[in-house]
Amino acid sequence: MIDFKYSQDTWASRKLASDQPEGATPIDPNESNGLLLTHITTQAELNRWEQDNIVEALVWIDKTKPENILNDKFIRQLHKRMFGNVWRWAGQFRQSNKNIGVPWYQIPVDLQNMYDDIPVWIQTKNESPEEMTIRFHHRLVWIHPFPNGNGRHARLVADIFIENVLHGSLFTWGKHDLSNPGKNRSRYINALQEADNGNYMTLLEFAKS
Numbered sequence: 249m250i251d252f253k254y255s256q257d258t259w260a261s262r263k264l265a266s267d268q269p270e271g272a273t274p275i276d277p278n279e280s281n282g283l284l285l286t287h288i289t290t291q292a293e294l295n296r297w298e299q300d301n302i303v304e305a306l307v308w309i310d311k312t313k314p315e316n317i318l319n320d321k322f323i324r325q326l327h328k329r330m331f332g333n334v335w336r337w338a339g340q341f342r343q344s345n346k347n348i349g350v351p352w353y354q355i356p357v358d359l360q361n362m363y364d365d366i367p368v369w370i371q372t373k374n375e376s377p378e379e380m381t382i383r384f385h386h387r388l389v390w391i392h393p394f395p396n397g398n399g400r401h402a403r404l405v406a407d408i409f410i411e412n413v414l415h416g417s418l419f420t421w422g423k424h425d426l427s428n429p430g431k432n433r434s435r436y437i438n439a440l441q442e443a444d445n446g447n448y449m450t451l452l453e454f455a456k457s
């Protein structure tokens with residue numbers, strides 16, 4: 249069972265910051281102190297606990313089939329559902345700057361602009377469901393609302409958006425694990441970097457592959 253004690257000087261607070269794959273958000277000591285599971289001693293164990301937590305979120309999504317997702321309440325609630333067994337700060341916006349993402353104090357306004365823009369994209373029908381979903385995914389990871397878990401959260405948000413809101417076909421995201429270093433992750437990160445420069449085609453092709 250999950251141990252809900254806060255950890256002060258855990259493995260995570262000493263080691264996690266130095267152990268992140270390419271294109272990941274380094275975790276600062278304040279954040280790694282938010283690890284709720286004091287017994288975790290390896291990155292692999294942490295990954296497994298997070299993955300189990302995400303499976304619970306997937307069950308919740310399957311049951312509730314949310315459509316009203318363009319708001320802070322849903323965006324935060326989903327992050328909490330995905331990571332709330334593992335991290336004390338799950339569902340809370342970050343309060344420090346990262347190597348990726350907008351300045352932390354801009355997060356609420358940038359998210360609101362995004363929530364306001366997306367219904368306009370849908371109404372104007374200039375783009376396919378897949379193109380809109382890719383732009384949404386990239387915009388969300390570009391803002392980078394949370395201390396960690398942004399990639400997995402924004403991929404799930406994209407899946408929910410395309411399935412429940414646009415009724416398009418689900419992405420396969422390269423079909424291989426994206427969280428661990430490797431060829432698939434490199435393709436994904438390179439495609440995001442192209443999207444940073446306004447070219448979304450590589451990311452779209454990747455997501456459909």
Ligand SMILES: Nc1ncnc2c1ncn2[C@@H]1O[C@H](COP(=O)(O)OP(=O)(O)OP(=O)(O)O)[C@@H](O)[C@H]1O
Pocket residue numbers: 271272273274348386389390394395396397398399400401402426427428437440441444
């Ligand atoms: N240049 C970039 N532009 C936009 N987004 C980026 C860029 N580089 C990385 N990202 C996003 O940031 C994510 C990493 O952030 P974070 O560590 O918070 O997420 P995560 O869910 O823990 O990671 P992962 O996706 O590896 O499981 C990547 O998965 C990717 O979605």
Ligand SMILES: [Mg+2]
Pocket residue numbers: 272273396397398
């Ligand atoms: Mg990460």
